[in-house]
Amino acid sequence: MSKQLRIAFIGAGYVNFGGAEGPWDHASRLEKIEGLAIAAIVDLNTSLAEQRLAVRRSGPAGGIYAETEIFADYRQMLDKAKPDAVFIGLPPEAHGVAKPPKDVELVCADAGVHMFIEKPLSAAPPEEVADVADALAKAAENGLIVSVGYMFRYSRAVEKMKEIVAETPGGVRAIVARYNCAYSEINSAVWWDIRRTGGPVVEQATHVCDLARYLAGEADLSTVAAVAIAGGEPAGQLSDIPAGPDGKVIDADVPDEFRIPCATAAVWRFANGAVGSLTHGALLHHKKYLAELEVWSDGLRIVLAEPYDKCRLLVRRPHSEEIETLDFAGDDPYMTEAEVFIQAVRTGDASGIRCTYADAVKTHQLTWAIRRAAEKQ
Ligand SMILES: NC(=O)c1ccc[n+]([C@@H]2O[C@H](COP(=O)([O-])OP(=O)(O)OC[C@H]3O[C@@H](n4cnc5c(N)ncnc54)[C@H](O)[C@@H]3O)[C@@H](O)[C@H]2O)c1
Known part of the structure; x- marks a missing residue:
């Protein structure tokens, strides 16, 4: 022992x-x-x-x-x-x-x-x-x-995605990443102030941005373009923000410019020529988040669905119109x-x-490039 x-x-x-x-x-x-x-x-x-x-x-x-x-x-x-x-x-x-x-x-x-x-x-x-x-x-x-x-790099579903992509000539052509969190029960004051987390793309959507890099390689940061609904805009108002310990809405004291954007959309090109996109939302109610990531290649579409719990892959392979479902629900990437x-x-x-500090720095750079591009608009 x-x-x-x-x-x-x-x-x-x-x-x-x-x-x-x-x-x-x-x-x-x-x-x-x-x-x-x-x-x-x-x-x-x-x-x-x-x-x-x-x-x-x-x-x-x-x-x-x-x-x-x-x-x-x-x-x-x-x-x-x-x-x-x-x-x-x-x-x-x-x-x-x-x-x-x-x-x-x-x-x-x-x-x-x-x-x-x-x-x-x-x-x-x-x-x-x-x-x-x-x-x-x-x-x-x-x-x-x-x-x-x-x-998620340790998820068996993601391992399988890598394996299928490696078998597909030409590799990844597009990544479509979506992360929509359920905001109405997030009762941490830190989370509601972008000065304290970097913002929801840096803190949350970072998971799918990291997977995008893990599957498609490096993003060319000079190509990143993004828009967001900033927290201070009329369209950024949310109806179900929880109350803090003092009974006030939890972000009541956060200046408008530091409130979270409730939606962000970004696009970029990878170094290998593939294209990537991310849509992040803080728009769902109750507890359950919905994250999804799609990989498109020549003839191939793979959807990574519900990676946090009922994880599965929906796979349409080259020269086929069938959609195969691969179930990974029992897998625990946190354990691995x-x-x-x-x-x-x-x-x-x-x-x-599977993720060193140097590797994570590159994901941090991508999420910050998205945040900064959105803030310029
Ligand atoms: N990988 C995942 O699935 C996952 C899930 C949840 C959270 N996270 C990440 O984990 C991190 C922590 O999130 P959390 O939900 O546990 O937050 P949390 O607020 O529940 O816990 C953080 C704790 O740190 C303490 N703390 C703050 N500053 C400190 C300091 N200087 N010294 C000692 N203690 C200090 C706080 O009192 C608090 O109890 C965040 O970066 C979050 O994004 C990752």
């Missing part, structure tokens, strides 16, 4: 511990992997961290939390708990740049601590993330493992990405990691 690994969570919120509107919850996946101990949970809101810990200790994998300590400050945590690896699940505004205290990644790298980092890399634009990227590239050469949480990260940390072999 290999050495027990000490893992710390930085952020006690939804992505690390579950909740809100989706299947994410890194803690539950780690609980299924042998040989881990949760050394620490860090959150400014230490009472939330305490609650998370209490729930997990009384759960089926309570043993791995037996010695978990709570911290408000990640630097103190690194000094005292000495984890082997961290799962960074912080609001985008709190990390991803070289300036303290948001230099979380640089501090972890200096301490030699491997990192699983949730997307997006930061709320800051790519120019401000560049110093972090340079430092992590050097650290990676010296064995530091870094994985960025674009979990966690297993791959832990395996990489154990072995020092990063080759299984």
Whole structure:
């Protein structure tokens, strides 16, 4: 049996511990992997961290939390708990740049601590993330493992898409990506202020922009064109925004120019000549998001439908009018990405990691290019 690994969570919120509107919850996946101990949970809101810990200790994998300590400050945590690896699940505004205290990644790298980092890399634009990227590239050469949480890259459906595309002469000709989130129950004030997340294309549609790159290669950023309905426009008014803790609409105090755009449409060309498009909406009610991505090639159309839960591919192949449905509903890409990260940390072999920091920087650049093009209109 290999050495027990000490893992710390930085952020006690939804992505690390579950909740809100989706299947994410890194803690539950780690609980299924042998040989881990949760050394620490860090959150400014230490009472939330305490609650998370209490729930997990009384759960089926309570043993791995037996010695978990709570911290408000990640630097103190690194000094005292000495984890082997961290799962960074912080609001985008709190990390991803070289300036303290948001230099979380640089501090972890200096301490030699491997990192699983949730997307997006930061709320800051790519120019401000560049110093972090340079430092992590050097650290990676010296064995530091870094994985960025674009979990759809680990989806069996996406693997299958890549396989089918590879068999199709000429490869991808067009990508059609759509991401429509259900906004009416998003009760995080951070999410409603684009200064704090980078905006919904940078924070959310980033998943399908990343998949577009994963399937079709690099986007030529000079070709990106986009329009959006800005939050301050009459057409940008939404009827069902939730209330904040004070009873007011949650974005009541956000100046118009920093309110979220409720719809964004973008087009661009890939370096290989294919064309791409994205439509993002924050327009649905209740909880369930709808994300979809289509790949078109010569004779081929593949639709990736409902990748978060009832995942399936609809495939029409060359020289056929039949639409075949391939079902991937039982697949859990969050589990696979966690297993791959832990395996990489154990072995020092990063080759299984499907999104490095440098790769994620390119997705960050694409989403920022879309945001900036839309803001110019
Ligand atoms: N891959 C996915 O499917 C997925 C799903 C959900 C969220 N995310 C991403 O994960 C990140 C976190 O999202 P979330 O929903 O968990 O947010 P959240 O608001 O639920 O949790 C973030 C936590 O970080 C804490 N925090 C803020 N600043 C801090 C600091 N400086 N030090 C310590 N703690 C601090 C907050 O108190 C909060 O509890 C976001 O970037 C989001 O886009 C990814």
